[in-house]
Amino acid sequence: MSLKIEPLGDALGAEVSDIDLSKPLMEEDIAAVKDAFLDYHLLCFRSDPLAAEDFSAIARLFGEPQLQLIRTTRHGEVPEISVLDSTYKNADQKPADFKLNRKSGWHTDDSYFEVPAKVTLLQSIEIPKSGGHTRFCNTRKAYDDLAEEEKRRIDDLKAVHAYDTMRAPARAKKRTKEEEEETPEVVHPLVRTHEENGSKAIYFNPNRTDRIVGMERKDSDALLDWVNETITQQKYRYDHEWRMGDLLVWDNRCLIHSVNVDFPVGQTRLHQRILLKGARPQ
Numbered sequence: 639m640s641l642k643i644e645p646l647g648d649a650l651g652a653e654v655s656d657i658d659l660s661k662p663l664m665e666e667d668i669a670a671v672k673d674a675f676l677d678y679h680l681l682c683f684r685s686d687p688l689a690a691e692d693f694s695a696i697a698r699l700f701g702e703p704q705l706q707l708i709r710t711t712r713h714g715e716v717p718e719i720s721v722l723d724s725t726y727k728n729a730d731q732k733p734a735d736f737k738l739n740r741k742s743g744w745h746t747d748d749s750y751f752e753v754p755a756k757v758t759l760l761q762s763i764e765i766p767k768s769g770g771h772t773r774f775c776n777t778r779k780a781y782d783d784l785a786e787e788e789k790r791r792i793d794d795l796k797a798v799h800a801y802d803t804m805r806a807p808a809r810a811k812k813r814t815k816e817e818e819e820e821t822p823e824v825v826h827p828l829v830r831t832h833e834e835n836g837s838k839a840i841y842f843n844p845n846r847t848d849r850i851v852g853m854e855r856k857d858s859d860a861l862l863d864w865v866n867e868t869i870t871q872q873k874y875r876y877d878h879e880w881r882m883g884d885l886l887v888w889d890n891r892c893l894i895h896s897v898n899v900d901f902p903v904g905q906t907r908l909h910q911r912i913l914l915k916g917a918r919p920q
């Protein structure tokens with residue numbers, strides 16, 4: 639095996655080096671990468687920005703790409719790629735209170751779909767000189783650490799996920815009529831079991847989870863606030879400081895993420911993203 643895999647911290651994540659993503663990979667390297675992905679939940683490949691076709695080919699090692707909801711960001715030639723430009727074009731776009739930038743809210747990608755994306759691949763194409771880190775929390779570790787009684791309390795609960803919820807501090811992107819019709823409320827288990835290794839993780843999206851099914855709003859909010867505090871503790875967290883071309887692959891089934899939106903106005907922050915088809919959370 640030619641590549642190297644090293645942990646990025648105690649909470650989650652590993653860095654994969656000595657690998658050229660623009661060339662076909664050896665079978666044993668692919669197998670090692672897939673094993674590491676299940677163990678670490680996030681892999682960082684240090685790379686140069688990849689051509690769209692090469693990026694798509696890497697994504698296909700992990701699963702099947704799916705089209706993303708928002709049409710305007712789709713790549714012209716490879717539509718499963720979304721090109722995400724988070725640059726502040728002018729000072730008005732940068733809120734004084736970062737909570738008002740939707741990206742700063744913790745979330746797991748696309749949980750408002752009945753069948754959310756299992757994996758996200760995100761590669762930086764251009765990065766600002768400072769700030770803009772993407773932060774992650776390990777909700778599998780958070781679940782594992784719960785007391786048995788706490789696990790029993792939440793194990794069988796179901797939660798409603800919506801495109802937007804008033805629980806989130808910032809409002810979601812506007813949808814077209816067509817996009818609205820594609821995104822009715824959905825119900826997911828609050829604790830989900832990973833299809834590939836049977837592990838359990840808390841499946842909570844602070845930007846999209848609106849309420850617990852069958853609970854009064856007050857009680858539901860109190861429980862979700864507790865879940866939120868529990869899973870975002872420092873010990874479950876890894877902050878990724880981007881280098882140009884870094885390609886992150888992460889598991890949406892057991893991680894949540896958010897962005898440190900404190901980057902300078904006028905410096906380009908550009909990523910390409912692919913989401914992989916998942917299974918209905920169980």
Ligand SMILES: [Fe+2]
Pocket residue numbers: 745746747895
């Ligand atoms: Fe995201």
